[in-house]
Amino acid sequence: MTELRHIAIVGASLAGARAAEGLRKQGFEGRITMFGEEPWRPYERPTLSKTALLNEGEEPVWVHPATYYAEAGIDLRAGRAVERLERLDEGFRLFVGDEGVQADKVLLATGAAVRRLAGTENLTRVHYLRDWRDTQTLGNALRKSERVIVVGSGFIGAEIAATASKLCNEVILIEACPDLFPTVGSLAIREALRAAHARAGVSFRTGVACTAFEETSHGVSVSLDDGSRVSGDIAVVGIGVAARDDLARQAGAETDSGVVVNANFQSNVPGLYAAGDVAVTRGPDGQLTRTGHWRAAQEQGAAAAAAMLGLEIPQLSLPWHWSDQYEHRLDAYGDCLSADKSVLRREENGGLTEFHLSDGKLVGITGLDTARVFRPAVKWIGQDVWPNAEDLANPAIPIKKISLEVA
Ligand SMILES: Cc1cc2nc3c(=O)[nH]c(=O)nc-3n(C[C@H](O)[C@H](O)[C@H](O)COP(=O)(O)OP(=O)(O)OC[C@H]3O[C@@H](n4cnc5c(N)ncnc54)[C@H](O)[C@@H]3O)c2cc1C
Numbered sequence: 001m002t003e004l005r006h007i008a009i010v011g012a013s014l015a016g017a018r019a020a021e022g023l024r025k026q027g028f029e030g031r032i033t034m035f036g037e038e039p040w041r042p043y044e045r046p047t048l049s050k051t052a053l054l055n056e057g058e059e060p061v062w063v064h065p066a067t068y069y070a071e072a073g074i075d076l077r078a079g080r081a082v083e084r085l086e087r088l089d090e091g092f093r094l095f096v097g098d099e100g101v102q103a104d105k106v107l108l109a110t111g112a113a114v115r116r117l118a119g120t121e122n123l124t125r126v127h128y129l130r131d132w133r134d135t136q137t138l139g140n141a142l143r144k145s146e147r148v149i150v151v152g153s154g155f156i157g158a159e160i161a162a163t164a165s166k167l168c169n170e171v172i173l174i175e176a177c178p179d180l181f182p183t184v185g186s187l188a189i190r191e192a193l194r195a196a197h198a199r200a201g202v203s204f205r206t207g208v209a210c211t212a213f214e215e216t217s218h219g220v221s222v223s224l225d226d227g228s229r230v231s232g233d234i235a236v237v238g239i240g241v242a243a244r245d246d247l248a249r250q251a252g253a254e255t256d257s258g259v260v261v262n263a264n265f266q267s268n269v270p271g272l273y274a275a276g277d278v279a280v281t282r283g284p285d286g287q288l289t290r291t292g293h294w295r296a297a298q299e300q301g302a303a304a305a306a307a308m309l310g311l312e313i314p315q316l317s318l319p320w321h322w323s324d325q326y327e328h329r330l331d332a333y334g335d336c337l338s339a340d341k342s343v344l345r346r347e348e349n350g351g352l353t354e355f356h357l358s359d360g361k362l363v364g365i366t367g368l369d370t371a372r373v374f375r376p377a378v379k380w381i382g383q384d385v386w387p388n389a390e391d392l393a394n395p396a397i398p399i400k401k402i403s404l405e406v407a
Pocket residue numbers: 010011012013014015016035036037038044045046047048049080081082083109110111112129130131156244247275276277278292293294295297320321322323324
């Protein structure tokens with residue numbers, strides 16, 4: 001590779017912004033161009049389903065102050081989507097409108113797009129939530145609605161239902177799986193969340209899938225696969241996302257529901273990197289890991305910057321997702337869904353921690369309102385620790401006094 005003069009970042013959000021910042025912090029003096037399809041500078045998404053949805057006019061949390069990019073010499077092109085990416089003999093060409101921009105290395109930080117249900121394409125009363133514009137549109141619609149249908153009880157659907165319950169009289173949460181909150185790896189915590197939603201007046205339909213949406217001038221009616229129908233003023237669908245990896249495919253990179261990258265966030269195309277929600281990391285055992293969480297985007301952006309400069313990348317966290325619903329804080333760290341045994345710890349104040357064990361080794365933790373247990377215990381994960389299961393379950397034993405067998 002010849003001299004590294006120009007790095008292009010596609011996607012001006014958390015991973016992209018942290019990468020641009022990381023390049024400058026680590027001494028890169030060449031050109032950095034960051035293309036963002038959205039008309040704003042990079043912001044963080046977590047408040048979009050929480051306070052920014054609830055409070056009219058609340059701005060998102062910006063990743064950097066408005067003056068940062070010019071001061072750091074980062075050419076932020078907000079409102080400019082990269083339409084095509086071409087691999088050259090040396091470097092890449094990015095097509096943005098009628099402009100062709102050449103770069104030596106490219107970082108794809110294009111994130112993910114919401115999955116849409118067929119038949120909802122032209123319906124104005126069926127909403128999806130991914131960006132700040134969606135938050136503003138949905139917030140306005142919620143403020144005018146009495147009865148709202150939320151489809152999907154993953155993290156986003158559950159948060160939208162919690163926020164909607166503060167703005168609307170009736171919220172109906174529909175989940176295709178037999179149980180609510182299928183991405184939460186603890187039955188006790190799922191039950192606690194269900195109780196919190198029920199207390200707020202949310203009603204549930206589980207084990208039913210939506211088959212059709214019909215819109216009238218004053219509402220929307222959703223047909224379910226058990227033959228029933230639910231109607232409301234609006235519906236909001238939160239059924240997951242799909243990585244925006246099309247540019248990677250155009251450039252000849254391997255994709256598997258995301259851009260497949262190695263531990264240095266490099267794809268199989270030299271000079272082409274990916275970080276954040278669009279990336280899928282292949283571990284040494286060949287296993288693919290996708291994250292889709294704030295912390296991963298934050299850390300991977302900075303790590304990819306180091307890797308693009310040929311520097312060593314820092315140790316990254318395991319997957320760590322949090323969610324705020326009502327007054328409750330949910331945290332999930334590590335592998336919370338495929339462990340062979342789980343141990344529940346119930347604090348006197350109602351806090352719940354589920355420890356996930358594989359062959360007795362701690363591999364994940366799901367916690368509800370238990371920061372004082374969760375935070376010290378996550379440090380054991382990834383350190384080959386076999387905690388005593390009876391101690392874990394006993395809230396009378398402080399977390400730091402639990403007997404541990406360490407490899
Ligand atoms: C409503 C909501 C709430 C969330 N809450 C939480 C939470 O509580 N906790 C948590 O851990 N995580 C949460 N997340 C997840 C977290 O926000 C994401 O993991 C994170 O935003 C991923 O960052 P990213 O930079 O990889 O991608 P994104 O944030 O998706 O950004 C990608 C950017 O690239 C742009 N782009 C795409 N293609 C192009 C192109 N061709 N040219 C130019 N620009 C392009 C997109 O428009 C977008 O701005 C939430 C997500 C959402 C949507």
